[in-house]
Each structure stands twice: as structure tokens, then as C-alpha cells.
Amino acid sequence: METFLQQIINGLVQGSIYALVALGYTMVYGIMGLINFAHGEVVMIGTLVAITVIGGLMAAGVPAVVAGGTGVLAAVVVCMAIGWWLERVAYRPLRHAPRLTPLITAIGMSIVLQNVAMIVWGRNYRTFPSLIRSESFEVAGASFTTVQVMIVSVSTLMMAGLLLLIYRTKLGMAMRATAQNPQVASLMGVNIDRVIAAAFVVGSALGAVAGVMVGSYYEIAHYQMGSMLGLKAFTAAVLGGIGNIAGAVAGGVLLGIIEALGAGYIGDLTHGFLGSHYQDIFAFIVLIGVLMFRPSGLFGEKTGDRA
Amino acid sequence: MKWMNSRSAAGIALVAVALVALPFVAAMGGQAWVRIVDFAILYVFLALGLNIVVGLAGLLDLGYVAFYAVGAYVYALLASPHFGLHLPFWAIVPMGAATACVFGVLLGTPTLKLRGDYLAIVTLGFGEIIRIFLNNLNAPVNITNGAQGITLIDPVAIGGFKFSGTTQILGISLSGPQKYYFLLVALAIVVILINLRLQHSRIGRAWQAIREDEVAAKAIGINTRNIKLLAFAMGASFGGVAGGIFSAMQGFVSPESFSLVESISILSMVVLGGMGHIPGVILGAVLLTVLPELLRYGVGPVQQALFGKVLVDPESLRMLIFGLALVLVMRWRPAGLWPSSERRRELAEKT
Amino acid sequence: MMVENLSPPLLEARQVAKHFGGVKALRDVSLSIRQGEVYGLIGPNGAGKTTLFNCLTGLYVPDGGSFIFAGSPLAADAPHEAAARGIARTFQNIRLFGNMTALENVMVGRHLRTRAGVFGAIFRDPKTRAEEAAIQRRAEELLHYVGIADRAWDLANNLSYGDQRRLEIARALATEPKLLCLDEPAAGMNATETAELRRLIEGIRQDGTTVLLIEHDVKLVMGLCDRVAVLDYGEKICEDVPAAVQRDQRVIEAYLGGGHLA
């Protein structure tokens, strides 16, 4: 029982990171039907920018809180700029291209970003400066740390903010309209270019925050960390029903918990035949399982072909 | 097939001469270049296999490398000291193809009713699952030898003729990679023929119909599930064969060779070249194999010449240029470098 | 008229129902189509005509009721089986294989009635070659039959609207249907094209194929159809010979009352 609770907590933390990243995928997909493969790299760059800024400021004697805040801000700004640039330079010219064309562009961009990061930050692992002294709490035999609490609360705040943006602002309304039907939305005076750019920028900002959280959670970062994280987050988005905001959140949290439980119990379940290094396959097995029964994800709309 | 006119006959003769001369020209730059050419042809093979799935049937498969891995490991396990088995090449390769085909059907059966992008992520996940298993199936029973991979794999031998080491044939000395080259070219020609024939057949048309409009394809009586499965199985078998050859040629396999990046490069070859258009796919495969190698050899020295020292890590600069090349080609030639004339016309009319 | 009344029903719909969320697109629709007739299906926009086609051809699974075709029930949710049984259709919003040539579009239509598999495709044995030649010959004949033989090598996407409609009919005919279902074939056609279409449908009927026709063009429906059914809000409100339907009070109300005119 104790491990169970512990795994749930670990899963929730990991899951809220997945959820934040998944939101970036799902927003772009919902609005323009594109898998932005480069999103994972944006997150990675967010982590590395934060490390550089925070590390530099702290070395200069700036207090941790200020350094941390500046670091997050810098990561967010850089990532928003990259997101905007990606859309502008890579995807916008391809809106009417054959379906796979933007996908290859996205792949190309993710290679570019990864290698730029390697040129800038090098091949080695970077340690994330510790900002706060992480303390552990214990509740009912399960322990959790300040960092974990912060990760879950910050993600919850960000998601609430996103929901406000989408359901309470004009921009959000324009986004929803575009997702429903771009032609009609543009006839109604929605500036499609702006809406799409906004989806990229907002998604990248969320990704940057997620990047900082991953960094402070695992305390290391690396130019290749974006691919697996991106892949998992995308899986989470699909699991929840891609294009669906609430689905991305649910999918992310669910995936985090399933992975944690899976890693914790797979040894017992298979009598030691499969060990915890199989953790990464749970994401995909669950995904395949869910899609078999709900081809549009858990919360996706059933899109029967209208004949 | 109509009778060839003399011009196309001359063209074919020219290509044939070039193909024969190529391994000898490449050898002037060292055997490493012959191996690169070998790989280019192996990728032609793989890309054409994937072209059936993606280009003809329109199924976005991001886990194609799984089938390549299955073929490679089937060969490695049955022809190496790992299990002490040394079955002959001609016996294993069909087994590899068949196993890959079974995996193709296994993956396809539950997933083929998914919409395009969902299928993409599921196939991607499947590829990762296979790789993770290969990586970890060394305990408690050692099947794949884990991350270390399997070494000392038998080279291809047909009858008494070995494809490794140097042999003298008709007074010409042929190195191992050069012999593999001719084997690969022969196989590639077979694959090209199969692709061409499939494309203009009842089954090939059904694939294209599904790609164009699945609902309409159903309504005229195509059993879309079975026909899609067939595409998956065919593509997987090609991947399996290519994997077997890869294993034999390298003498070594490890899970690292079958990462997601590999799937993505094969897909890039198909799309960058010109999806569904066989000459385009061949061009894409050759370019994407040779270009990174050229960059590998070029990037360091060029920096040296320009700045007097190597400023930027050549490896990442090479990949950076590669990524940019993908982006730029897609930007300026959205249907690929060499799309079929029909597609080109269609795009031209749209804009 | 008497003779026609005696011919057995080819298709019977028995209380077919279909709803989308709250929208009741079909409410227990029953009708029966006789062998060899041209049966018209009319009704205001959104009346459920296309939905009936989709249920009949297996693209939608009805929520109730069933179809009996040529004496035995049709499996729900199996479009390719419906086609195999002999039901072919066209689509209201044309669905061709856009990046294939007109000829290839019709050749795909032969899929159901031909056999060659992967083995034949790769080895091109004499049997496969003969079949392939027959497919092409038949496809060319059909293109000629619908009057677009000269466009055989054009991509379907590049055909004019009217030609696309005719290509869809040719593709449907290639499956050798007993029942041909046409969903607004005259939509977007000019008067000359409509006249040609009318001749085409008459020819198809003469060749022994039963036709189920959805159409808004009243003149075309009244001129072509042996019997007409009227749907309104998913309900069949009338079924009779054209002249009677035109005089039917409920039909007039349906068209006028809903604010929509045919």
C-alpha cells in the first residue's frame, strides 16, 4: 500500500509535466492538424536556457528566488520566440502543402534545434542549480518533496490560466472557432494567422515552464532530453484525444501514473521476468490498448466520416 | 510493356555501365566509400518497402524500423555463435521476411481502423516497444544479448561463395563491400520491379484508392482492412529482408541501430524524394544516405580551411545542415524533389 | 403500370431509424423498391435522404430496422459487403480518387469483380495479364458509356464538375450493381448536362439496373421516376407515382411550410 501511494504521487508529478507539454501538442494539432514534432526540443531548450541564466545569476551572487524567477522568465521568452519563429518560417508556408510535408519539416526542425542546442550547450549533461532546499514530507508512509509539490501546483496554475485564456478571452474564442472550422472562422473575421501563431507561442510558453520543472525535478539536462519527453507527451495528448485541451491534461496525468505504477509493479507481476527498465513501454502499450477501444482517444470526439 | 525505343535502351545501358563502375570508382576514395554506397542501396530497398505503406496506401508508419530490426535479429540469432546456430543465408532471409510480416500483421490488426495521425503515433510506439525489448531481453534468459548486441554474425555466403573478404574474379580483385554491392544492386532491382508491378496492379490501385478516399474505396467494395493489412505485411517483409542483409553485412547488430531516428530517416527519404514515385524515392534514399557522409568528411576540413581551426563540432554541424536541408526542400518542393508528373501538375494547378 | 407492380422488390427498408445525438435523421422509414424501376427520393434539405443512403451502403450503422436486399438481409457496418451484394452509389459531395486518372478510377471499381492478388501482380502470369486487360477494356467502355472517354488519362481532380459526376457513375457501374444509388447527380449541372444525365439514367435502367435517385431537380425526378418517396424530418410522408406526389397536400406543406423550396 505504501509503495502504491508513493507511486501515485511520483506519477502525478511526472504526469503534470507530461500534461503541460501535451498541451502544446494538442493546441497546435487542434487548430491546424499538425504534429509539431519539434515541440519536445523547444522544451529542452527551455530547460537549458533556465540552467544557464539561473547558474550565471547565482554565481554572481543574486538571491535564489530572483535568479529562479529570471531563469523561468528567460526560458519562457526564448521558447515563445522559437515557437513563433517555427510557425512563421517553417510551417506557415506549408499550410496548403500535401499532408506529410509539414511533418517532415517538423522533423527537420527538431534535428536543427537539437543540434543548435548541442553546439551551444555541448554534449555533456548539465546540472540544474538547486534553487530551494528541497525538504521531504511524509504522509501515510509516502514521502514527497517541496519540488514535487511546486511542480504539481505550478502546472495546475498554468492549466487553469490556459483554460481562462481559451474560454474567457477573445483570442481563446478565436482559437476555438478556428479549431472548429477555419474557413468559417476566417469569414467571421478571425485572423487565422494570428490565431495559429498564438497557439504556437502559448504552447511554447507552457513547454518552457515544463522544461524548467523537468530540470529542477531530475536536476540534470541534456540536448537529447527533448525527444523522449516530447514523445511521451504526444502520446499523452493522443491518449486523451488529440485536439482536446482537457484530454491532454487527463492523458498526461494518467500516463504519468500508469508509468509509475507499471515501473513499480512490473517485476512482481511478471515474477521478475520483466524489470523496471521496461518502464518506457507502458506508455505505448496503454496507448495501443486505449485506441483499440476508443479510436479517437479517451476524450476525443467520435469523428465518423461524414459521407 | 511496350518495345523500348533506342533512346531508352541507350539510357538503360548507360545506367547499367554506371552501376557496374560505381563500386570501383567509390573504392578510389577507400573501401569506406564502397560501404557508404552499399548502405545507400540498402536504404533504397528499405525506402521502397516503406513506400508501399506510406506512398501507395497512404498509411503513415513511423515505426517501420521495427520490421528492419526483426529481420536483422532473426538473422543474427540464427547465424552467429550467440546460439551456436549457423543456418545458411538463403534459408534465414525468408524466415526474417516472414517473421517481420507476422509482426506487421500483429501491429496492423488492432490499429488499422485508426485515423492517420493516430496510426502514426501507434506505429511509432510499436517501434519503440520492439527496441526496448531488444535492449532488455538479456535477462533472465539471454535472448538478444541486450545493449551489447550480437557480434560475429556470419557474412552472406551463397553456395561456396563468400561475400566477405577479397576474391579474385576473372582477374579482377573484389573486396567484401564490392561483392555486397552487386548483391544489393541485384536485390534492389528486384524490389524496384516488384514496386512498379504492384503499383500498376489491382492491389496497387486499391491501395491508392484507400490513400485518396477511404470512404469511397469502401463504397466500391474494397475490403479496406484487409487491403491495408496487406500493405503493412508487404512493407514489413521488405523491412525484414533488408534487416537480414544489414546483419550479415555488418557482422554486428545492437538495438541502437533501430531507434526512432532511423524510422524517421527512412520516412524522410520517401517524402523528400517524392512519395509514391519510385524514382523519387530512390533519389531520396541515395541523397539522405550520401549527403550526411559527404558532410561528415567535408565539414571539418572546410572549417579548417576557412577559419584555420575547427570552430563547431563537425558532427552537430553535419546534422544541423541535414535538418535544414529537410526543411528547405519541403519549403521549396512540397511534393518532394522528384514527384510523379501527375502530382507535380496537380500542385502547380492548385497554386 | 400493372406489369411493374408485379415485379418483386429488390430492396426493402424496414423501419430504418438513425439519430445523431438529438437529431432524428431517420424515423422508422420503410420503403420497397421494385426490380427495374427508377425510384425517386426527395425531400427538403436535411430530410435524411443522404443518411438513408449511408445506412443502406453500410457507412452508417442504423439505430433500428433493417434492409432486405434481393431476398436476404444486408449486414450493417460492412460497406464492402453491400457493394459485393450489388449496391453501388455516388456521393452528394463527389468523392473520387483525385490523384488517379479517370480511367484508373473506373478500374478500381472493377476490384470487386476481379481476383488478382499480390502474386499475380508481381509475376504477371497470363491469367493476371488477361484479367488486367479485361479490367482496362471494361473501364474504357464505361468511360465511353457515360461520355467522357476523351478524358480517360486526366486526373480525376482536373475534370470539370459535370464530368466528375459522370465519372462517379462510371465507377459505380464498374462494380456491376443491381441497384445504383445516385445522390443528387444533377447538382451543379447546366440544362444540357442535365438532359444528357437523364438520357444516361434512362439507358442504365434499360440495361436492367434498378436506380434509386435522390434529386432536388423536380423536373428530372418527375420525368424519370416510376415512383417517388418523400422524406421530411426523417419521416416518409408520401410514396406514389410522380403525378400523385406533386398533388399531395402533405408534400406541398413540407416544402412550403419548412420555408424551403425545391
Ligand SMILES: Nc1ncnc2c1ncn2[C@@H]1O[C@H](COP(=O)(O)OP(=O)(O)OP(=O)(O)O)[C@@H](O)[C@H]1O
Ligand atoms: N455524420 C453526421 N453527424 C451528425 N449529424 C448528421 C450526420 N449526417 C447527417 N446528419 C444530420 O442528419 C440530418 C439529415 O441529413 P442528411 O444529410 O441525410 O439530409 P439530406 O436529406 O441528404 O439533405 P440535403 O438535401 O441537404 O442533402 C441533418 O440534420 C444532418 O445535419
Ligand SMILES: [Mg+2]
Ligand atoms: Mg443529402
